[in-house]
Amino acid sequence: MSSLLRFNKLRNNIWSSCPSRLLMQHAGFSSAKNVDPRSYGKRHFTTRVQETDSLHGAGPGSCISGIQPFRFQQTSEHDRSATILIFDTETTGYFHKNNRIVEFALRDLSGGKNSTFETLINPERDVPKFLSAVNNITTALVCRPDVPRFGDVLPLLLAYVRSRQTPGKPVIWVAHNAKTFDAPFLAQEFDRCSAQMPEDWLFVDSLRLARKLPKLPKSDENIHLLNLVALSKRYGISVEKPAHRAMQDVTMLCQVFQRITFHLKLTYEGLVNEAIKATDFSKVPK
DNA sequence: TCACCTTGGTTTAGAGCAAG
DNA sequence: CTTGCTCTAAACCAAGGTGA
Numbered sequence: 001m002s003s004l005l006r007f008n009k010l011r012n013n014i015w016s017s018c019p020s021r022l023l024m025q026h027a028g029f030s031s032a033k034n035v036d037p038r039s040y041g042k043r044h045f046t047t048r049v050q051e052t053d054s055l056h057g058a059g060p061g062s063c064i065s066g067i068q069p070f071r072f073q074q075t076s077e078h079d080r081s082a083t084i085l086i087f088d089t090e091t092t093g094y095f096h097k098n099n100r101i102v103e104f105a106l107r108d109l110s111g112g113k114n115s116t117f118e119t120l121i122n123p124e125r126d127v128p129k130f131l132s133a134v135n136n137i138t139t140a141l142v143c144r145p146d147v148p149r150f151g152d153v154l155p156l157l158l159a160y161v162r163s164r165q166t167p168g169k170p171v172i173w174v175a176h177n178a179k180t181f182d183a184p185f186l187a188q189e190f191d192r193c194s195a196q197m198p199e200d201w202l203f204v205d206s207l208r209l210a211r212k213l214p215k216l217p218k219s220d221e222n223i224h225l226l227n228l229v230a231l232s233k234r235y236g237i238s239v240e241k242p243a244h245r246a247m248q249d250v251t252m253l254c255q256v257f258q259r260i261t262f263h264l265k266l267t268y269e270g271l272v273n274e275a276i277k278a279t280d281f282s283k284v285p286k
Numbered sequence: 287t288c289a290c291c292t293t294g295g296t297t298t299a300g301a302g303c304a305a306g
Numbered sequence: 307c308t309t310g311c312t313c314t315a316a317a318c319c320a321a322g323g324t325g326a
Contacts, residue, residue, distance in 0.1 A: 091306050094308045099306085130307070131306055180310055181305045207304060211312070227304060244306070 049114045049160065082268050083165050084109040084172045086257060088249040089182050090135050092127050096184040101150060102127060102142050103135075104157075105246030106173075107254055108164050117160050118247045122147040135244040150189040158198075170200040172275060176228050176253055179205040179276060187281035197282050202275035206253060209260050209274065228252050235259040 087106035093099035100123035108115040120142050132138045141147075165171050175182035183203040190197050210231060216224040223233045228249060232239045237255045261271070 089306085094306060096309095098308090102306090128306090128307085134306065137306095175305095177303095177305045177311095185306095207311090225303075 048119070049117050082172060082271075083161075083169060084174060084271075085161070085164070086174050086250050086254045087182065088175055088246045088253065089185050090137055090244065090246050091185055092123050092125060092131060094181075096181075096188045099123075099185075100125060101185055101189055102137050103246040104153070105250045107247075107250050109254060109258075110164075114163075116247065116250075117157065118250075119153050120147050121153060122149045124149060137245075151193045154190070154193055154195060161198075161201075165200075170202050170272070171198070172202050172204055172271060173278075174204045174206055174253070174257055176249075176256075177205060177207045178203050179208065183276070183278075183281050187278070190282060197278035199277070199279055201278035202272065203278060203281070204271060204275050206257050206260060209257075209264060209266070212264055213260065228256060231256045231260070 085106045085108055087104070089101045090103035091099050091101050101121050102123050103118070103120050105118035106116065120137070122142050122144065124143070127137055127139045127142065161171055173183070183205075187197060207226060210226040216234070218224050221233060223230050229239055229252075232252055232255070235256060237252065237259075239252065260266075264270075266274075
């Protein structure tokens with residue numbers, strides 16, 4: 001299959017039409033003629049870039065309260081150019097060496113159009129039933145020919161991130177327990193594709209940041225804990241119920257992360273100091 | 287000077303917790 | 307269900323202070 005045909009096949013599964021030209025350019029294609037926007041809404045989607053005028057303008061049922069375009073405590077010239085991506089992965093298990101990603105979602109904290117990216121991923125293996133019970137992601141849902149493998153999503157993801165990145169500035173990826181869970185999983189998938197994560201990608205673990213918050217006394221509602229739900233409760237963020245779907249968790253973490261950075265008076269420099277280089281997770285030699 | 291006690295720092299082991 | 311990180315308590319050791 002030619003790379004262009006493959007791109008179009010994948011692109012047909014993307015809901016939004018807006019970023020197609022941009023993604024094509026970043027993915028190295030010279031023309032967007034073969035991408036037909038009319039087909040987007042007709043297909044079962046597995047990958048989508050959300051097209052909203054703002055984080056608050058996604059329409060009924062999709063309004064995200066509490067998320068504002070991100071600003072650091074002490075503004076500096078770096079703040080305007082920092083690209084901060086909140087992300088989350090759903091997987092087939094805990095340990096990245098034996099398991100695969102089945103869903104990936106991210107949100108650019110700067111907001112604006114096309115600020116989200118989410119996709120199901122074909123893990124090419126069964127999803128354990130006890131995990132399907134947690135996140136409703138079943139083997140039948142993801143192990144299908146029209147669900148892209150990570151290797152298929154990779155060029156789109158790289159192109160998307162590049163389209164959000166300020167040239168010459170790093171991309172800061174934030175996830176809860178990123179250090180031991182999300183980042184190693186992502187690195188493992190890159191390794192499986194024999195790909196190297198860009199050197200200017202940095203990973204920040206919001207769990208590590210949360211541990212720096214003042215400790216609360218133990219309570220029946222468990223708001224002294226540091227998981228996402230507990231932190232949401234702590235900051236008065238409404239939680240319907242633990243979703244364990246990537247984009248829902250990303251949305252929750254967006255709000256939690258902004259409050260943590262505010263609480264800790266974290267600056268851009270402080271955040272970078274907390275970060276781990278993407279290359280520290282990868283085993284693929286440069 | 288020696289023995290004993292207290293204090294402070296370091297190391298170690300185990301529990302708790304975070305993620306799907 | 308797994309793995310790894312962090313925290314805490316206990317154990318250990320060295321140094322310093324005090325009294326006989």
